[in-house]
Amino acid sequence: MSMIEYDSPASFRGQLQRGRGAAVHRASTVPGAADAVYECVITDTRWDRQFDQRDSYLAGLIARLDLPLAPIQQHLLTYDGEDAEPVELALQVLALLLMVGRLDAAAVLRGYAIDGPHWSMALEAIGDSGAMKLPAVWDGLADDIIANRDDAQLAQAIWCDTEPWTTFAQSQPRVRRIVDELKASRSPGPARRDTRPEIVAIDNEDLIGLVAAGGSGRRRALEELGRRGDRIVFDFAEDPGLRNAAGWLPGVQQALHHLGPDALPRARTWIGSGDDTLVAFGECVVAEVGDRGDAPVLLAALHRTVAAGEWCAAEVPARGLGRLGIREAASELVAAWEGTVHSLAREAFLDGLRGCAPHEAEAVVVEGLDDCEPMVQQRACEAAPDTAAVRSRLRELTADPLAPEVHEAANTKLQVLALSPGASHLRSTT
Incomplete structure (x- = not known):
């Protein structure tokens, strides 16, 4: 997990580090916003790099603020460490910027793919983002890549069934030969069944x-x-x-x-057992199928896990309290939403808050439309209040190239709002 020192969740920098929509809403008016955005691209403030997302969020902020790319390019040019992780997010952000018309990212990304020490990661970013479709990135790229690498370097970088190698293999005999050799050398594992x-x-x-x-x-x-x-x-x-x-x-x-x-009676005894594993099993059961009598246990679990920064564990009582509609959990869930450095956990905190205090959840829902996590954005679309500002944001999300996972949820919500009785009398504020 990340060893980043996170700023206060009330500060712009702290919100930006966490990937919150609140930072997006404030970015155009906060002094020093550009430097903070660059810092998050270059240092990568994700708590869990395997699951937490930031690439489309940061690309969107750079595009919205119309920030120059020189600081990111300088980072790529000066970093020469063996570990590729410090340049991974920067390359992903550059690839996504191309999808929103920032063609100045093409020269930076392409140059790194040709000459950079972690060139294969740049190619991976190009393949994952869809930037292969853009001539400024793609034309002649295969020739330049192949000319600069020997077979051993290519073999180390090639993943047989991924882009851009699959396409490269169609026009580059050396790549085709290496791909074929790699496939032939694979020991066939047992068939999955x-x-x-x-x-x-x-x-x-x-x-x-x-x-x-x-x-x-x-x-x-x-x-x-x-x-x-x-x-x-x-x-x-x-x-x-x-x-x-x-x-x-x-x-x-x-x-x-x-x-x-049927597991409830035994699970309730586990919660007081002092055995951490059994406590966790018991809390999972009461969160899923317990009744309102289990609320004190879940409230205590939420408080304990949030205070300890055990964000994955906190998701369990958050969902359980939301399922039971325990109003007393609202303030703790808001604090968890604001404070978590594990952005993926915000989905559970949003679900919990919607169940516990639907009215108080509205402000969080509106913020969630600009969250870094697509699943949070989807949940926010489902629960978004009917205001002019929300409808405008939903329309943006239906076609946002940085949020393809959210298109359907935003479009569905707009259809629902169009059929609502008060559709012609929108509230003027969020």
């Missing part, structure tokens, strides 16, 4: 044996036992000897989901 029919055919006693034996079959066996309603799942959950090095037992959570309300 659906193991569910096999699991269904196994009786409970043998499934129990698979769980006890461990190995790759344990998870599926546990899930199947839960699907069949076998309460031995509870005993397995309580057995520390079955847990992995992280203290977790994969498959139990899915099994408990299948057991549903």
